[in-house]
Amino acid sequence: MRALDVASLGLLTVGQLVTMAALLPLVMGRRISPAARRAQRFFLLQAVAWTSLFVASPPRGNSWEAWVLTGTAAVTMLGQWTLGGALALWLGPRPGRQALLLCCLAGPAGFALLRSDALARFVWFSAVQGLGLLILARMCLRPGRESARRWRWVLCGAGGAVVLGLWSRAAWAWLGGVPHSYASQGPVNQAFIILSSLCITAMFASVLGAWRDETSQQLRSLVVTDELTGLLNRRGFEEQAQAMLARAVRQRQPLAALMLDLDHFKRVNDALGHEAGDQALRLFGRLMRDRRRESDLAARLGGEEFCLLLHGDAASARALDGRLRQALRAAAPAELGHALDYSAGLALLQAGSEDLPALLARADAALYAAKAQGRGQLQNAAPATISSIAACA
Template sequence: MTLDIQTVLIVLLANAVATAIALPVIMGWRVSLAARAFQGASVAQALGWLAFLVATRIDDRLMSSLSMACLSGSFVLLWVALNGWLSARPGRVPLMVLAVLTPAGYFLSFDHYALRVGWSNAGLTLQMLILCAALVAPAPQASRRWRGLVLLCMLTLAAVTAWRGVLGAFFTAEYPFYRATHPVNMAAALLYHVALAMCTIGLLVAWREEAERSLKQQAQTDGLTGLLNRQSFGERAEKIVATAHRYGDPLSLLMLDVDHFKRINDGFGHATGDDALRTMAAALSACVRGGDLISRHGGEEFCVLLNRAGLADGDRFDDRLRAWLRSEVEKLPHALDFSGGLAELQPDESVDALLRRADAALYHAKAAGRGRTKHADIA
């Protein structure tokens, strides 16, 4: 049995349409921007192949140019997905430029077969190579397995697409029209089937990784403020304290409590109280250094582990934090201040012991009238 290119393309269209329908069903609609871009790329692919197949029956120039625009658009959306899943990726500007120039050049050179075939296939090849560059750029948080699978698919497609462009542009007699049953053209169409399935599998794994990272982050952070929760803070603090003991580095812990928080809740409502906690979290985030840890320890209580910092450094941090809050207080409908307890790590002291001393100092600060920070006694 021999296959003609039209039959292969019809099956490819059916595959692309099925994928475009299945992805939202599997993934749902309430997904991240990266996942939404992945879904959009599958729709653009399906529309591109549909436009290509119906082009000769409607308006070949217009519809096949639209096909090129959809295929180019699908690559842009795939880049958006990779940019979301792998962090900032290279190639955004050249990819956008190629996504415009590829269908535009195809449309304008439509009457010159060799030129439009060479132009369009070169444009598509370069877009695939940009996606390959996005896949190989460093991304320590992502699995190499799905990236390698998608990379292999893209490189293979780029190779056959470039080969098809060279045939059409320079060996036109061997590839005289787009639907010619040439081995390279057949290979490209068949490989699109395989690549579509493999890329879909690989990118579904990327989406699963994103979901797992999101769940892990939710388990480690406080939902209201975005700071570390108490358990996660404790786990990370133990490592930092162990390092401080090993190298003899100073380390301090500030435990603080928002003053008169119940008054804020009772007088202005719980939504305003939540805003006060978020403001405190923003103040802490603005004032810490890299390597410090912040947590919402519970209720209106926060904890800051100041790495390589003695009591004097802790006092300076306390001053910065109070100055930041004073600069923001005019924007708030209520006063916002805190009481604090500051403790410096002692030889062989555990995290729990350090927390207890800071908590005792916090209690003394409250008893002394609030709005101040007390140093902990050395046990």
């Protein structure tokens, strides 16, 4: 049992954290997201905190020890704030960020104010550190964007387990049942360090799971995104549009499709070169993203052909077309050095059994009508008939 004393366990945990902090950059590589970078910093900060904790414990009566422990408290809470930032980037805006910031400030501040009372500072920081971890565990719930469930639950469970350990040890110390030095011998501190080591391993696995999940999402985005404009490509549009149409039918919402085609685009390529054509496509794609609502789908279907799918009636579709057309007429001369316009066809989802191909086919027919009538305008599609719906099915 002597080999499992607190000092030995603590050194093993320090070695574990140092190894994890060194391995993450090697495993993830250099080109990683800001979220993954924050996760790497979390383990580095924890390694620094645990190292300095066991340098200053047990107390030897030196005046600098209290300040080293105060710095350790600050590094520990900075690590929590860093991990909270990673979760916000992985999962979307997280509730509790302000409360976490208060904990990160209050923990070291209280530690410094109570540095002459070892028991009070031990209980205070254990309570605040546990509260910060509890907030982080809650941040793992209800993601604001698509995310795998398993790594979130593992991270949540690991954080919750450490919270129970911190608060139980602090309560026992307050009642006089356990020494309040971080490196004091005894089964309680031994059990806490073992628990911390296991939870650190679980957190490490969770971070790797989150990074893998993020990487998969990035690869998925490359598959369904048009590289030149940043809009959905045809594959991505068809996948998301099918779900959007089904939701509109189920909830009886109006749905409008706008097919757009840049006018005389071949002349731009022939006269100014393909790089100028690419600049025109990028500009149009950017304006489509900026002028649409978040719920609208915008896609480049190929060449100079684009599509917008939106929840709304003819008036809202025409309003979007007007905003986009006005923005293009203002931006093109300034950014491209020449005017640029487009033709558009509008089709509204008809009640009944009309599917996505039928809706887009009517919008495409209206687009060709706009081109035939002089370009640079929006034309409405004719209402669908039962025979036309059946032909497109």
